[in-house]
Amino acid sequence: MIPEKEGLKPGLSRSRPRSEGKAAHPLATELTRRLGSRKVLSSLSERRNYRYDAIQFGVTPVCVVLPETTADVVLVMQAARRAGVPVVGRGAASGLSGGAAPMQEAVVVSFTRMTALAVFPERREALAQPGVITLKVSEAARPYGLIYPPDPASFRTSTIGGNLGENAGGPLCFKYGVTGDYVRGLEVVDADGEVHVLGRDAYDLPGLLIGSEGTLGLITAATLRLTPPPRHTRTLLANFAEVGACAEAVSAAIAAGAVPSKLEFMDRACVGAVEDYLGLGLPRAAEAVLLVDTDGDDLDTVQEELALVEAACQAAGGEVRRAATDSESAALWQARRSVSPALGRIRPQRMNEDIVVPRSVLPEVVRRIRALGDESGFHLVQFGHIGDGNLHPNILFDPRRESMEAVHDLAHRIALVAIQHGGVLSGEHGIGTMKRDFMRDAVDPVTLDVLRDVKRALDPAGALNPGKVLPDPERADAGEAANAHS
Amino acid sequence: MIPEKEGLKPGLSRSRPRSEGKAAHPLATELTRRLGSRKVLSSLSERRNYRYDAIQFGVTPVCVVLPETTADVVLVMQAARRAGVPVVGRGAASGLSGGAAPMQEAVVVSFTRMTALAVFPERREALAQPGVITLKVSEAARPYGLIYPPDPASFRTSTIGGNLGENAGGPLCFKYGVTGDYVRGLEVVDADGEVHVLGRDAYDLPGLLIGSEGTLGLITAATLRLTPPPRHTRTLLANFAEVGACAEAVSAAIAAGAVPSKLEFMDRACVGAVEDYLGLGLPRAAEAVLLVDTDGDDLDTVQEELALVEAACQAAGGEVRRAATDSESAALWQARRSVSPALGRIRPQRMNEDIVVPRSVLPEVVRRIRALGDESGFHLVQFGHIGDGNLHPNILFDPRRESMEAVHDLAHRIALVAIQHGGVLSGEHGIGTMKRDFMRDAVDPVTLDVLRDVKRALDPAGALNPGKVLPDPERADAGEAANAHS
Structure with missing residues (x-):
């Protein structure tokens, strides 16, 4: 278990946010009334459990909704939109880039109760709701001589929804491809609460949503491709x-x-x-x-x-x-x-990177990162899916004794080693909060603008998982969005 | 060869378009001056060859540019934007949905001279410019024990750029996946003439561009994944x-x-x-x-x-x-x-559909379409990649003797059979002009609006291959775009 602690990210949680107050947020009251108290967690002690994922602390949500149907998700999205409160989707929160941690006051939509799963052996497909545990897909498919290959290390606890949000990989992905390679279609609730059933023809919206960490819509069902095991x-x-x-x-x-x-x-x-x-x-x-x-x-x-x-x-x-x-x-x-x-037994916290570099430069990159770790005095370990050049340098630290700025600085220097060697920042964990600022090094400004245009097209109000994937432009973001195309 | 004829699409080419005039368009003059006459085709006889692809007649372009570098593409995009002239990308034009046929006066950018190809056996990758013939990728990779699996029927003439634009499939795709499954990254010139080098992390912009038929940007290079052949x-x-x-x-x-x-x-x-x-x-x-x-x-x-x-x-x-x-x-x-x-030897023209239906309903769908063909009196043939339910019902016709409205009506009824049986309109040929109007049946209006938002985000002026993929909303499109987010 991750110890409950605050203040890990500089600038966050220094003063007690409004959501930490005892009085229920009006949106929490509305959602409890409309969905029933069984589906809404609104006590502070419950809400505090949903501040973090496996690597990132965030802000206590105003309430947590545990939807059981797509209609529940639509209701939350519409109510949150009217209330002007952001929405953050969440699977098992085993993610390693902070994708599921709310970075401002928000409603957390935790999909753990949406666990319907059907296997269609003739079509070699499974239809899964987002709360289905990754491993369960292969378990359900195996009697029909089929498996679902994507295998993130956390596949006994992670969910399909979380895997889709981060386009998760795993050891098998070197040969068999990542989560997105096994998606035939998605059901998605957009920022307006509209439901879309999307195939992968015309514009590949499912491809855009996979890996977008809930910043462009919430996935409420996925049609997954199954294959026979070797x-x-x-x-x-x-x-x-x-x-x-x-x-x-x-x-x-x-x-x-x-x-x-x-x-x-x-x-x-x-x-x-x-x-x-x-x-x-x-x-x-x-x-x-x-x-x-x-x-x-x-x-x-x-x-x-x-x-x-x-x-x-x-x-x-x-x-x-x-x-x-x-x-x-x-x-x-x-x-x-x-x-x-x-x-987790060595230091209570870690910064887990997810770089991918061309295999030809792996020896040099591994040595350079080892040297950076040794110089820094931090406990640094490296492991990863070396076949496709996907390395996970991890900085282990204790936030009570070590400076977050120094951790962040080392992480940044590691990211630069990847970029200088023709690499990218995220192989399988997503960008989340952990690598968001490094995006400025990895992606040139005009391309970042295009990514922001896409975000604005699908989430004009910036209500979906704010603070993830794309680094902040200047502060006047909302005003810019409103004027972008006028 | 396709006979040169006009007026196939109702409403098009009834009066002679301005581009058919003898006087050079000012944009043609500017591009010839800046790129040299070797890279710009501006005589009417040359331009008329670029009106059509393998299935669709369009409008004679104002000029045709044959770029040799990404910088040439940037120059065209910027000049066309200033002149307010749309830009249509083109590979070998063997496409079967009309993707490469200009549907209004435009500059055609024909990529046939951008044929650089490099194989990196250690990384199992090829770097290809868009004009590379599909088959050449496997030919170049084979000495290293590798192939590039996507194999559209036209792979001896089609280009990688065209395959990317349509996310082309082929027989092998049932087992090995379509073009998009083999793309590691893209170089893209956007509607503003900015160059982007895009990997598939963060928001998967390459996934969005693949299959978008040049309506969101022009692809100027692709990093392709290679695999050992069986x-x-x-x-x-x-x-x-x-x-x-x-x-x-x-x-x-x-x-x-x-x-x-x-x-x-x-x-x-x-x-x-x-x-x-x-x-x-x-x-x-x-x-x-x-x-x-x-x-x-x-x-x-x-x-x-x-x-x-x-x-x-x-x-x-x-x-x-x-x-x-x-x-x-x-x-x-x-x-x-x-x-x-x-x-092509039976009737001079054909309408080639590309439906995909669940395999379980194939017998019923094949019989229903056969019956529709028999009732219609048209020469109708069916073939396709039946393993993944991808059928190509083809209506063969002679536009001199048979009514385009009747062809279109039969095509629409065939598309409805697919949709009524849980199918989709495009397996591998793209939407293009051929199936654009049927998108209204296949995609619900709110989802179409989202697709239009994405289009607007990347091409606010609607300058990239207008008239493709998405059906027209009401006529006041440009005005709507300008006000969409204000």
């Missing part, structure tokens, strides 16, 4: 005396023709944290550990690909261990999935 | 005494677990046209012919899947023939790719 999977672990060598091995294996389904990297600090937590027997002394799956329908090909990876690792000086059994393989993957909770 | 492919042909039986076989094969890489259907009229054209020995007497590929790295699995398809076809009363050799398989696929030219 028949065979094989796993290996390799450890290296140097992080750059690990990155070189990955590049060499892929250049040699291997298409591993998962290619995960953990540095020494990360392996140490997992070992302290679970004691699985990972090589603590290694500077870098690589975890690799190959999969497919043909066992020979799967093993051939594993052999290519093994050879590349050995050529780069790595030591290789193949998982002999399915349960050994499962234990290795449990290690990777446990990185997040393991890091 | 090691084995097997082909079969099945013929059926009834079209519904063919659709039932497809549903049964997929339900049984087969994932064919291609699943193509041709009706009797279509097979007859191809036989008249090429004489390949297809079964002329069959009411429906199914062409199927299974592929993968494991030959046993590939053959097992082919056997599942074979059994499903036989159970539905079909007669099955397996291709014994690669060259027999190639001949069968040549038949499918020749459908378009073969139909």
Whole structure:
């Protein structure tokens, strides 16, 4: 559990916001009356639980609505619009960029009760409401010989709605694609409370909404594409005396023709944290550990690909261990999935980046970030989906003893390393609040203006999850919006 | 070749447009002066060739620019904007929805000279300018053990830019996904002439531009994802005494677990046209012919899947023939790719629909459309990527003898059959001009308004390929745009 603490983001929560008062907000009163108290949380103690997600503290919402139908969402959207109160959507809040944390007084719409799920094996599709837990989609599909491949590390707790909001990835995404690649259509409630059923033809509005973190509309249902799982999977672990060598091995294996389904990297600090937590027997002394799956329908090909990876690792000086059994393989993957909770034991807070860089510059980028961490004095760990160059440098810190400005500064310097090497800021976690300011470095001003025009077209009043994705322009935002096209 | 004729679309070209005059348009004069005469076509005889694409006649452009660099595109966009002249992008103009035909006086930007192509095998990516012929991407990638899967029937002539504009599909797309699924990033020139380099994080602007038919910006470069080709492919042909039986076989094969890489259907009229054209020995007497590929790295699995398809076809009363050799398989696929030219020999014009319906209703939909064609007296053929329910009912007609209103009416009734069965209007050809009016049936008014808001955000003046994708609202469009957010 994340400890309840405030003041992590400079400038926020210094004075007690109005929402912390005991008197119910008029919108809370209205929503309780219209939806019933079962669907609206309005006591302070309840509301305070919805200030944060897995990484970001925000502002206590004026109330929390737990909708059970799309009609409930429409009602909230319309009432909030009349009241001039922003709306923030929320799944399991396991997100790592702050997407679900309200950054100003808002109604939080928590989708955890919208959990309808239907599998249509003939069409290889599932229809899911946003509150469905990610893993449940594959569990429901598996009896029909189908799975839903996107597998964010939190897939046992994260929801489809949250995954859509952040266009979540996961280890399998190197071979199989991210959340958005599995979406055939969406039902969306827009900023006016209108319901849209959207396919992906004409203008691809679903594509625009996926990854937009609830800033362009709230997703109330998704038609997801299912696929048959591969028949065979094989796993290996390799450890290296140097992080750059690990990155070189990955590049060499892929250049040699291997298409591993998962290619995960953990540095020494990360392996140490997992070992302290679970004691699985990972090589603590290694500077870098690589975890690799190959999969497919043909066992020979799967093993051939594993052999290519093994050879590349050995050529780069790595030591290789193949998982002999399915349960050994499962234990290795449990290690990777446990990185997040393991890091939480070291420092109470962390800043988790999500950069993606061309694979050719991985060795250089990993070394540069390691050096930045060492210079800074912060506890810095690196891990990630190294196959597609998606790295998660994490700065671990204790906000009681360490300066948020220094954390933010280090995070910014890491982001610049990515950008200087032709990379981008977000592979799978979204932009949220964490990387919002860095967008100014990553996206040129005219393109930011276009992104703002799109935001304004779909949310003219700026009522949907304010403070996310796009960095603030000058302060007079609302006035600008009103005059933009006149 | 398409005969040069006018007046196909009611209301268009009844009086000679200004652009047909001999005097050069001032914008043509300016562009010739600034870009040089080698890059600007301004004689009437040259310009008239750019009125149409493979299916739609439009208006003769004021001039045609053949840019060689992104800077040329910027220059055209800025000059056209100052002159108040719309801009229409164009690839090989093999499109089947009218996307590349100018529907009012405009500058046509024809990308055929922007053909730079680079393959980066380590990253499994290609960087292509928009004029690159689709097939060339796979040809350039193949020496590195990679291919670019999207394979529209016209892939020997169509361009990457055109494929992106229409989000083109093809037979392989059932298993491997459409053009947009292979795009990592885009370079785009917007309506103001600003250049944007766009990745797919934050708001997915590339996703919005793909399939937007040049109505939101012009794509000047694309980073495309490459994949290793499957090691084995097997082909079969099945013929059926009834079209519904063919659709039932497809549903049964997929339900049984087969994932064919291609699943193509041709009706009797279509097979007859191809036989008249090429004489390949297809079964002329069959009411429906199914062409199927299974592929993968494991030959046993590939053959097992082919056997599942074979059994499903036989159970539905079909007669099955397996291709014994690669060259027999190639001949069968040549038949499918020749459908378009073969139909052109029957009537000079055709209206080519691109509906997608749930596979479960395919038998009913195919029969209903066959009946509509028989009632109408028009020559109607059906073919398509039946695996994902993507059908191409084609109305063949001679505009000298047959009424365009009657063609349009039949096309509309076919579109309604799709919509009534839970289908959509465009699987892979785009909306263009052909299906633009049917969007009113397919998309509800509030959603159309949102699509218009997005269009307005990126192209406030309506200067990019006017008359495409979205149906006209009331006439006072420009005035509405100016006041929309004030």
